[in-house]
Amino acid sequence: MKDILLTGIKPTGTPHIANYFGAILPALDLAKNEEQCFYFIADYHALNTIKNAEEMKIHTYEVAATWLACGLDPDKIIFYRQSDIPEVFELNWILCNVTPKGMMNRAHAYKAQVQKNEEEGLDVDAGINMGLYNYPILMTADILLFNTNLVPVGQDQKQHIEMAKEIARYFNNKYGETFTIPKEMIREEVKTICGIDGRKMSKSYGNAIELFASPEVLKKKIYSVVTDSSLPTDPKPTSHMLFELYKLFANSQEVEEMTKRFNQGIGWGEVKKIVFEKANEYLTPLREKYISILANKEEIDKILKSGAEKARIIAKETICRVRKAIGV
Numbered sequence: 001m002k003d004i005l006l007t008g009i010k011p012t013g014t015p016h017i018a019n020y021f022g023a024i025l026p027a028l029d030l031a032k033n034e035e036q037c038f039y040f041i042a043d044y045h046a047l048n049t050i051k052n053a054e055e056m057k058i059h060t061y062e063v064a065a066t067w068l069a070c071g072l073d074p075d076k077i078i079f080y081r082q083s084d085i086p087e088v089f090e091l092n093w094i095l096c097n098v099t100p101k102g103m104m105n106r107a108h109a110y111k112a113q114v115q116k117n118e119e120e121g122l123d124v125d126a127g128i129n130m131g132l133y134n135y136p137i138l139m140t141a142d143i144l145l146f147n148t149n150l151v152p153v154g155q156d157q158k159q160h161i162e163m164a165k166e167i168a169r170y171f172n173n174k175y176g177e178t179f180t181i182p183k184e185m186i187r188e189e190v191k192t193i194c195g196i197d198g199r200k201m202s203k204s205y206g207n208a209i210e211l212f213a214s215p216e217v218l219k220k221k222i223y224s225v226v227t228d229s230s231l232p233t234d235p236k237p238t239s240h241m242l243f244e245l246y247k248l249f250a251n252s253q254e255v256e257e258m259t260k261r262f263n264q265g266i267g268w269g270e271v272k273k274i275v276f277e278k279a280n281e282y283l284t285p286l287r288e289k290y291i292s293i294l295a296n297k298e299e300i301d302k303i304l305k306s307g308a309e310k311a312r313i314i315a316k317e318t319i320c321r322v323r324k325a326i327g328v
């Protein structure tokens with residue numbers, strides 16, 4: 001039996017290279033093993049943070065173009081917009097009715113907001129809408145609708161998958177075996193991908209190198225990586241993030257060569273030049289593909305629509321089974 005993999009990608013912000021090496025590439029690699037894969041754009045999850053139509057549209061196209069440029073093959077992976085699958089929202093409502101409110105009270109994102117309100121002396125519910133509160137239930141609907149058994153996600157999503165399992169069990173206990181119980185597949189943290197200030201690369205730290213940055217911006221970012229004042233003849237530590245960065249883009253022979261040069265002594269200016277050139281050589285074809293895909297939004301729409309059609313065949317079967325189970 002093939003595994004059924006499913007994961008949602010929130011259309012928020014432009015991806016950086018840690019997203020690429022840490023999440024996008026591993027997800028595309030997984031799909032090579034012939035599993036059935038559903039990768040979708042979770043626009044209705046993003047609605048919680050994006051409250052502007054133009055922004056929503058742009059981000060959706062950007063994230064679709066990103067995955068396509070990075071090699072997602074829509075003939076192998078069912079690639080769609082969440083909002084194109086009405087069955088998700090029907091199931092969402094049904095699941096609301098077996099989900100204990102207390103479980104949602106424990107959700108990390110919700111609790112964090114409540115705590116923040118308390119600390120700031122505000123009403124506990126200030127700024128919290130029902131979209132945030134019900135977020136884990138919508139995610140459960142995404143997962144259960146497609147008989148998913150594996151959900152590749154980052155560590156931050158672990159609790160959501162635990163909740164999906166629990167909600168599936170509640171339903172099965174009440175109405176008989178209906179849903180497959182999913183399992184999380186937690187991505188390993190890629191600790192070595194640091195941002196230009198040496199901290200973990202993250203959009204919120206403002207230290208990220210965008211995947212599709214122009215060569216000029218890429219150069220500026222790489223040249224601004226923090227180094228020390230050692231002399232060009234001094235050996236350099238291979239634990240430095242410029243070396244780690246180089247390792248992402250270079251082949252093993254080039255890495256070996258660079259190790260030697262680091263040990264012998266090399267100027268930071270020279271290192272930055274080499275790292276930039278290697279990264280740019282790697283990223284240029286991706287960037288060009290991304291730009292050309294993004295320029296043809298009708299084609300993106302076509303791909304996503306066709307993915308939604310394929311997905312709905314299974315979604316409808318599940319909803320049919322669920323309706324029968326609940327008696328509507």
Ligand code: TRP
Nearest residue numbers: 006007008009010042045139142
């Ligand atoms: N909540 C996920 C995130 O923020 C995105 C997501 C939505 C998702 N639905 C999903 C992930 C279903 C896995 C499965 O990254």
